[in-house]
Amino acid sequence: MESLEVRELVYFTAVAEELHFGRAAARLGMTQPPLSRAIQQLERRLGVALLQRGSRRVALTEAGAVLLRESRTVLDAASAAARRTQRAGRTDPHLVLVIKPGGDGGLLPAILDAYQAEPGALPVELVCSFGERETLLREGRADAALLHRPHPDLTGLDTQDLLTETQLLVIPRSHRLAGRTRVSLNDLAGEPLPRWPGTPEGGSHGPEVHDLGQLLHLIALRRMVAVLPSSIRNQLRDDLVAVPVDDAEPTTLVLAWPERATSPALAAFVRAAAAVAAKATGHDG
Amino acid sequence: MESLEVRELVYFTAVAEELHFGRAAARLGMTQPPLSRAIQQLERRLGVALLQRGSRRVALTEAGAVLLRESRTVLDAASAAARRTQRAGRTDPHLVLVIKPGGDGGLLPAILDAYQAEPGALPVELVCSFGERETLLREGRADAALLHRPHPDLTGLDTQDLLTETQLLVIPRSHRLAGRTRVSLNDLAGEPLPRWPGTPEGGSHGPEVHDLGQLLHLIALRRMVAVLPSSIRNQLRDDLVAVPVDDAEPTTLVLAWPERATSPALAAFVRAAAAVAAKATGHDG
């Protein structure tokens, strides 16, 4: 039983996404006939029809939809394998931690200090990214990430809870709600909320923001308001105020890393982070 | 940037596991020179040494160890993709549920009934297997499995708890502990415990058992004793008795299925199982 090949899966996903052999071939940098043949061969090998060819329209069959989904996980795993292997072979090994700027709950300096105190600690490279942080982990581009639950999809990742925080509404001093001691989510109806890169258009259609400074700036300009973890307090500008939101779900800062990760350096980092978090919640919860 | 190929990963895992090019080539049904070349090519492509070739000994480098692990997940994902696609294309779709014979906590009939009452329920094929049930899920050979926590490795799987049970010591009537109303794990020192297929030799080196009938038979023959979930009570032979084990960790029957599974039939099955479990624990917890 001959196994599936990565190249075949790349071809198939291109066709399945374009639903058009010609465009898919162009995207793959090849011509249409070999692509058609490759897909036929794949279908013959699996003994399953993957595409319904109407003479003018290509559609996925049930099995094709399954294979598209599965292909993506295989291809992700393959590129992650390559990247992780390459990084393991580097002569200057280091950990890559991806964070949301301003989203570290104030714990990060202590975590880094605690980790550097561990025996055999590696240099830690910080990467800032707003959206798609889980993706960086899954693709092997980063070793660990700071995320906020409950937002992201954590399948395929292991996690360590660090800090649970209530959420605050951040608004300009001149905002109609600025005098309130507490607000409810209902009070925010109609207010534009930020949109992060990678988020689909739906829902709050405010401007797209890429970093915390920009976000706070836009709030000060009255272009939007935002609901943020309470540790944001330390980073507010003078012209902004924060008001507790009663009914906003508390958010938990979590450290996430790929399942089955075995690096001792990563394990030490997780240990250090957990210890810092335990101490922090113990002191000022 | 040319991607990793499945064939290369198969080759590499063979070499990495055998640590011997000749044997690996034999295992792959090919000769040694092309295998050597393929590995060299892989190393060149990745820009990383994967193997240290002593003239008489081959060893994995750090990067090689990483790639071995990653390769296994890629290859698992690839074969799962093939199998799931094939099953999605079958004209008689059905769910495959893998169970441990006797390990269903008595819930299975009710779960199957409840599921069949759901709209669009598919036929359910039951597969009995003692060891390696999680593997069947990961390889796409089964849609769902009944497992017992905390034993197995659940990475890559989603789960639904069904039933938490205390554990009983099952022994012959003539056993020295048969008169006791309760025992402790300490009382079992030196008793041979069953070994399931797939379990390594270490620990309790009793005979290997493959099904529940055989296990109970061997207990009756005084070849071993076993600690089993309390729902076993209904299935005991006359010549056996069950004694509560005070300090045995309670075991939880869980329904597990592959992460990211999207089949509506599976979703309905999980719903049905959860409903039955909720009702059961409500009645006789």
Add this chain to the structure above:
DNA sequence: CGCAGCGATACCGTGAGGGTATGGAAAGTC
């Protein structure tokens, strides 16, 4: 009916991948 769009088929050339034979370095063996 002719035309345009698009996937399938026919046919061809090249190169990656597999085979055989052999080299060469290190570890036993006497």
Add this chain to the structure above:
DNA sequence: GACTTTCCATACCCTCACGGTATCGCTGCG
């Protein structure tokens, strides 16, 4: 220390799988 054994790398050849070009055939459309 020469001989042998072991085992990976190299040299060389051959085949076929994959990709390219040209063309066919179906279908919806003006």
